[in-house]
Amino acid sequence: MNEPQQKWTETIGANHSLFDLKLKEVWKYKDLVYMFVKRDFISSFKQTILGPIWFFINPILTTIVYLVIFGRIAKLPTDGAPPLLFYLAGVTLWNYFSASLLATSSTFTGNAGIFGKVYFPRLVTPLSIVISNLMRFGVQFILFILAWAYYYYKGEAHPNIWILATPFLIFLMALFALGVGMIFSSLTTKYKDLAMLLGFGVSLYMYATPVIYPASSLPGFFKKLAYYNPLTGIFECFKYAWIGVGDFSPAMLGISTIIILILLMIGIVVFNKVEKTFMDTV
Amino acid sequence: MLALKAENISKQYRLGQVGTGTLSHDLNRFWYKIRGKEDPYLKIGETNDRTTKGDSEYVWSLRDIDFEIEKGDAVGIIGRNGAGKSTLLKVLSKVTKPTTGKIYTNGRIASLLEVGTGFHPEMTGRENVFLNGAILGMTRKEIKRKFDEIVDFSGVERYIDTPVKRYSSGMYVRLAFAVAAHLESEILIVDEVLAVGDADFQKKCLGKMNDVTKGEGRTILFVSHNMTAIKELCSSGILLHQGQLTYSGGILDTIAEYQKSSEKQSIYLHEGPLETALGNENIKILEFSVKPTKGQFLDIESGIKILLRFYNFKENINIDTTFELRTYEEAVVFHTGAPITTQNDSQKKEYVVEFEIPPHLLNTGNYYFKLMFGEDQRIPLFVANEIIGFEVENVKMGKNINVLPGIIRPDFNYIVK
Numbered sequence: 001m002n003e004p005q006q007k008w009t010e011t012i013g014a015n016h017s018l019f020d021l022k023l024k025e026v027w028k029y030k031d032l033v034y035m036f037v038k039r040d041f042i043s044s045f046k047q048t049i050l051g052p053i054w055f056f057i058n059p060i061l062t063t064i065v066y067l068v069i070f071g072r073i074a075k076l077p078t079d080g081a082p083p084l085l086f087y088l089a090g091v092t093l094w095n096y097f098s099a100s101l102l103a104t105s106s107t108f109t110g111n112a113g114i115f116g117k118v119y120f121p122r123l124v125t126p127l128s129i130v131i132s133n134l135m136r137f138g139v140q141f142i143l144f145i146l147a148w149a150y151y152y153y154k155g156e157a158h159p160n161i162w163i164l165a166t167p168f169l170i171f172l173m174a175l176f177a178l179g180v181g182m183i184f185s186s187l188t189t190k191y192k193d194l195a196m197l198l199g200f201g202v203s204l205y206m207y208a209t210p211v212i213y214p215a216s217s218l219p220g221f222f223k224k225l226a227y228y229n230p231l232t233g234i235f236e237c238f239k240y241a242w243i244g245v246g247d248f249s250p251a252m253l254g255i256s257t258i259i260i261l262i263l264l265m266i267g268i269v270v271f272n273k274v275e276k277t278f279m280d281t282v
Numbered sequence: 283m284l285a286l287k288a289e290n291i292s293k294q295y296r297l298g299q300v301g302t303g304t305l306s307h308d309l310n311r312f313w314y315k316i317r318g319k320e321d322p323y324l325k326i327g328e329t330n331d332r333t334t335k336g337d338s339e340y341v342w343s344l345r346d347i348d349f350e351i352e353k354g355d356a357v358g359i360i361g362r363n364g365a366g367k368s369t370l371l372k373v374l375s376k377v378t379k380p381t382t383g384k385i386y387t388n389g390r391i392a393s394l395l396e397v398g399t400g401f402h403p404e405m406t407g408r409e410n411v412f413l414n415g416a417i418l419g420m421t422r423k424e425i426k427r428k429f430d431e432i433v434d435f436s437g438v439e440r441y442i443d444t445p446v447k448r449y450s451s452g453m454y455v456r457l458a459f460a461v462a463a464h465l466e467s468e469i470l471i472v473d474e475v476l477a478v479g480d481a482d483f484q485k486k487c488l489g490k491m492n493d494v495t496k497g498e499g500r501t502i503l504f505v506s507h508n509m510t511a512i513k514e515l516c517s518s519g520i521l522l523h524q525g526q527l528t529y530s531g532g533i534l535d536t537i538a539e540y541q542k543s544s545e546k547q548s549i550y551l552h553e554g555p556l557e558t559a560l561g562n563e564n565i566k567i568l569e570f571s572v573k574p575t576k577g578q579f580l581d582i583e584s585g586i587k588i589l590l591r592f593y594n595f596k597e598n599i600n601i602d603t604t605f606e607l608r609t610y611e612e613a614v615v616f617h618t619g620a621p622i623t624t625q626n627d628s629q630k631k632e633y634v635v636e637f638e639i640p641p642h643l644l645n646t647g648n649y650y651f652k653l654m655f656g657e658d659q660r661i662p663l664f665v666a667n668e669i670i671g672f673e674v675e676n677v678k679m680g681k682n683i684n685v686l687p688g689i690i691r692p693d694f695n696y697i698v699k
Contacts, residue, residue: 010391
């Protein structure tokens with residue numbers, strides 16, 4: 001028979017290369033990312049009276065509590081920065097990181113219903129989570145700017161050129177949450193124990209990160225150790241840029257970037273490996 | 283030109299509690315892998331026969347499936363519950379990967395294993411159309427272009443800006459199917475989704491699917507227990523039995539083969555030692571048979587005599603048996619039973635239960651029995667799926683030799699004045 005040459009557009013097989021990341025496919029599904037972000041937004045505020053105002057209430061109350069406990073009672077130093085601004089900066093950044101990390105880490109277990117019924121590149125889900133949290137962060141960041149403007153006017157905040165690095169800092173933090181979140185979400189499909197670990201791990205991690213204290217207040221050995229925490233560079237850079245306090249050097253940011261990129265790569269590879277079989281174990 | 287080709291597809295599942303002993307199996311697998319050996323757990327595993335309890339923790343839900351599908355074909359996938367149909371669809375739609383084998387496809391695949399995947403109750407119909415469309419792989423542009431058509435097909439135009447949690451279940455399904463029906467993929471995989479909605483809407487869906495295959499020349503894989511729908515829609519068929527492909531060919535031949543294979547023996551009779559009989563530590567079934575009450579053949583007029591003989595091991599409780607009769611389209615005809623003991627006085631011995639299905643009750647067709655043994659009509663002691671099947675032959679009615687529709691065919695006392 002004179003049949004036209006058979007061609008295949010896709011092969012589904014048992015074995016895949018570890019580095020076949022299908023990022024192109026994710027790009028094809030960018031509209032889905034948009035829809036997921038929209039869904040997250042709509043679903044958080046339907047039938048609430050205050051709506052997005054809740055975004056403000058959370059950091060305000062948290063900051064006040066920190067102000068009382070860490071500032072007044074424990075009397076932790078803030079490197080001479082106005083304590084309210086100092087805590088607000090920490091809380092705003094930390095909220096974004098922890099919310100993104102916790103949400104991405106339950107990607108597989110939380111979406112098993114959808115994942116079991118239809119295929120789309122699974123990477124879309126953690127991406128959309130990080131982006132929708134970015135919106136939340138944006139709103140909270142406005143609150144920070146308002147407070148900052150007040151202190152700037154009073155002459156207590158001393159910004160510098162590093163302010164321009166802010167988007168990069170946020171981006172780095174998003175990648176970090178994404179990378180670690182993906183690693184955890186992949187492992188929790190089989191070993192649910194890790195979800196427990198992550199739950200309190202994140203709250204402990206806050207104390208290992210200069211959120212409520214400046215890195216400069218750490219004693220020698222811990223200071224060195226803190227430099228290998230990717231968030232240290234980010235938090236210190238942010239506070240240095242906007243308030244003008246802290247122990248910041250570009251090298252810290254360099255270390256952060258390298259560690260985060262490595263974790264992200266590991267995250268994507270593990271995630272891609274798990275996404276093909278997790279339905280059988282979750 | 284082929285649209286899809288499956289080579290040696292197998293899928294293994296692990297039974298029981300996933301997570302217990304997972305780490306040790308994983309480490310073992312890893313150890314074999316670094317030594318360049320094959321996965322040790324792939325060698326074990328049994329065919330997927332749910333009625334008997336196997337020894338292995340691993341089971342093959344699909345085993346060495348090979349087939350090819352021509353472009354533009356509508357293929358019906360037939361098989362009993364547990365034959366591996368849904369697993370096959372899952373593998374084809376990339377929800378889970380096969381344990382071994384390869385699938386080659388030519389063109390975009392869209393799968394519809396469920397209607398309304400990802401619908402969010404708080405979002406409006408309009409927003410959900412976009413969300414669901416995007417999940418199924420459409421771009422915003424495509425959805426926008428087809429939006430009016432989708433809404434029109436669903437018939438919920440008036441409610442399109444209302445959150446779907448306020449929808450009736452019918453409206454919900456209509457809207458969800460409408461989105462899926464407007465997918466622009468070369469290959470469409472459809473699981474039993476037509477079983478939802480009212481008859482009118484089902485007809486509309488079938489019509490739409492017909493257009494998709496015949497009019498637009500797209501390839502469809504369709505799973506259903508509704509043979510009428512399959513006959514109408516599909517041109518060829520694949521028959522699965524316990525995870526293996528037992529037949530493929532024209533749709534009518536495939537259905538005939540399916541019905542033939544389901545005419546399992548109408549007698550189960552155990553010979554040999556008690557331990558090897560079908561059952562468990564509570565109950566062993568010794569005999570279960572279906573015979574015509576009068577005459578030689580099981581037909582509409584013969585009546586059906588059922589006999590069950592089993593050995594009971596549990597003493598001093600109330601045991602009972604339940605007989606569930608089903609058609610091969612999975613419709614339950616009845617689900618009734620008899621108490622065996624009522625005074626907490628069951629003994630370790632053989633019991634016999636007999637009953638009769640009167641003549642002129644069941645219509646022509648294939649039926650099978652599911653058998654359940656219970657304690658106090660609540661606690662299951664043993665369940666046997668599809669233990670025996672039988673066919674009721676047609677008896678012509680007057681000059682009409684055709685099979686009449688319906689599951690039952692009672693002979694009422696019609697009074698004509």
